[in-house]
Amino acid sequence: MAKLIESYVSVPLTERGRGILIAGEAKTNSIIYCNGRSVIIRSLDNPLETFVYGEHSYPATVARFSPNGEWIASGDTSGTVRVWGRHGDHSLKLDCKALTGRIDDLEWSSDGQRIVVCGDSKGKSLVRAFMWDSGTNVGDFDGHSRRVLSCSFKPTRPFRIATCGEDFLVNFYEGPPFRFKTSHREHSNFVNCVRFSPDGSKFISVGSDRKGVLFDGKTGEKIGELSKDGGHTGSIYAASWSPDSKQVLTVSADKSAKIWEINETGNGTIKKTLTFGSQGGAEDMLVGCLWLNDYLITISLGGMMSLFSASNPDKPPKLISGHIKSINAIAFSLHNGQSEIYSSSYDGIIVRWILGSGYAGRVERKDSSQIKCLATVEGELIACGFDNKVRRIPLLSEQQINAEPIDVGAQIKDLDVSVGCPDLAFVSTDAGVIIIRGSKMVSTTDVGYAVTAAAVSPDGAEAVIGGQDGKLHVYSIKGDTLVEESVLERHRGPINSVRYSPDGSMFASGDLNREAVVWDRVTREIKVKNMLYHTARINCLAWSPDSTRVATGSLDNCILVYEVGKPASARITIKGAHLGGVHGLAFSDQSTVISVGEDVCVRVWKLP
Incomplete structure (x- = not known):
């Protein structure tokens, strides 16, 4: 019986122009987020300690721990909410169709008895609250005319629910059963996130108009705003309160994260702007955040999770990353005494992992073309892409490409390298095979049938080519010429x-x-x-x-x-x-x- 000993999981799936949700549990310093059909639980103290739940039939969009940490509620693009056990056999407690469209946000009541969800829905309410074990409705949520992007449950009694969305509104509901109380149009663009403070005294809304507005947690009335002095210059996508309800963390498309001091009157002033050692590209825009105990977590559009210390925010952050999109190729290398894994995904990202410790950085490239195949040989990573090019990447600490790519002029199907002849790379295309020695193409052979896969022997003297017809063609390699020896059927x-x-x-x-x-x-x-x-x-x-x-x-x-x-x-x-x-x-x-x-x-x- 094989045993899973390590799992290097994905980072949250991000979307340009949208905030993403990452939730946490304070007792265990664990976070939860979604990517594709997977719901991922991850320990911040030990990032290799992970669990992946894959029972959704549609891409999962949001997940949260119950207040006691024993249950998980997760929603997906079909509008389905699943409530399942965190431990043991992860038994299913509830599977209900909460909305008719995508669920964008979800939150538990502090007593663990109710769940509120919001998102997109056709012809029906865009917000719904229900009992966690039966799915029974506990209110009516009128007042929104467009997609509702975020919702929040007041964590103290009397219970309240706040929502916000693409209609520029922040709505406030009393209950249970919940009924519409008041609506605010303080924002002039999409309102991306709304969050109650842990003590329930106030809540904040942030939006694409670069504003943050604070409201009274019990009455829903506006009490203040985040200061424009030193504020964000781009859309604010997410906000998260400190455990003591006195500070708020915000992240923005301006690639910055800010800590705000919230005074007694409900206004916020800048306390600290977190700095990132980034290059300033679009992938560095920040789209999600979470304040969990002493962790300040920010997530970039490119999937980089930065873990700052709330008690020492000047300390450089710990970085956790990985792939966002499906992984399509892998290569292993023993390099400088280390067991290294290289993996590539459909967005052209190559990630380097160290066996036993996990994420070790990305392989920097001059382009972002999608990778088709990977191979390693004697201190080099060889990659071929859908741009018809083969690249030799030295496995140096700085991970920089020195050699120019080799354009083979056709769509690449497969790549193999000869361990005994490290300069020899064997590339197959739709119509034939190409032999590369070092950085030069030395021969191109049109084999006369549709090639689907190919391999070269470790001694570089023989090759096997597989075809669309299901036949295996064995060739001897004489110099740079292929000579067919046999066909296996x-x-x-x-x-x-x-x-x-x-x-x-x-x-x-x-x-x-x-x-x-x-x-x-x-x-x-x-x-x-x-x-x-x-x-x-x-x-x-x-x-x-x-x-x-x-x-x-x-x-x-x-x-x-x-x-x-x-x-x-x-x-x-x-x-x-x-x-x-x-x-x-x-x-x-x-x-x-x-x-x-x-x-x-x-x-x-x-x-x-």
Whole structure:
């Protein structure tokens, strides 16, 4: 039985021009946020301590801990709210259709009995409050005419609810059962966030008009504003109160975060502007924040989570990041005595991870083209993109690209490198294959059939090319010329992946018809038969360093590990490895396999 030993999870999914919600639990210093269909719980004290919940049928948008920390309420783009257990088997308490459209915000009442949600809805209320265990309505919420972006529950009795949205309004409701009390039009643009202070005495609204307005928590009347002196110069997307209700943290499109002192009259003055060592691009705009105990957390559009200390805000922040979009390729390297993982996502980001410690930075690139394939060889990371270019990236501490990209002039299908000949890269395109030595293309071969995958042997003397027709073509490499030696016909679907074993004695292939095959390189005979246990197409495969195991990853969310010399039925199965499919595999040693997938996670598995 394989055991999950590490999981490097995604950062929150961000959207330009919109604030995002990140919630926390003070007792455990844990945060919760969403990306795709995943709801992610993460410890701030130990960022590798994570849990991913993937039971939503639609992309999840918001999640919050219950006041006692035992339950999670999460909403998605379909308007569904799920209430599920945080611990144990994560049992489902409630599954209800709260709105007819996307849920943008959600909050519990302080007694844990009620939940309020808001968002988009067609022809019905844009806000709804209900009992947490039955879904029974506890009020009517009139007063908004457009999408409601944020809602907040007064944490002390008498209970109140405040909402705000795209109609520039801040509405106030009394209850339960809740009824409309008053409405304010203090903002001249979208009101992005509304939050009650922990003591319930006041609440704040912030908007795209760069304003922050404060209201009395019991009556809903306006009592003050954030000072314009030293204030934000861009849209304010989020606000979060300090635990003592005396300060507020705000973040803005102007790429700054500010701490405000809130006086007794309800006005706010600047106490501190947090500084970031950023380059100033659009991805540095700040779209989310949270004040949790001594942590001041800000989130940028590019997914960088900065953790400042509230007691010492001048101290440089701890940075946590990762991928925002689905991961499509992975490479492993032992570099300078460190086990390093490189992963790339569909937005062109390459992230470097250190096995055992997690996020170690992004690989800086001169462009942002989407990456198709990754490989590592002798201190270099080789990447090829959908821009038809191959790049050799030195694995230096500063992570800078020195060499110019090689334009192969066609859409790249696969990339492989020869361990024994580190300057040799083998690139396949739709129509043929290209041999690259160092930084130069030395040959282009039109093979006369549709190429779907290719691999080069560790000694650089042989190559295997898989076709759309399901055939494997074996070539000898003489100089820079390919000479076809044989054609292997076993697969019943297009070849999707092919790789040589590290010792060069075998190669493995996988197809879209869910079958994998291990071949003897010399005799061309099948070494492991009937590797037909996936229920969907095979996306990737990888060999263990000692050439005794081969792992396959599939669209069926599973990883299968076969042992050469044993029947395929003796396989190790890792079910549910990645929600949405496994996209990449690599071994770090004989008993450790690393996987990436549609769920934006990098996972490390220990095999028996």
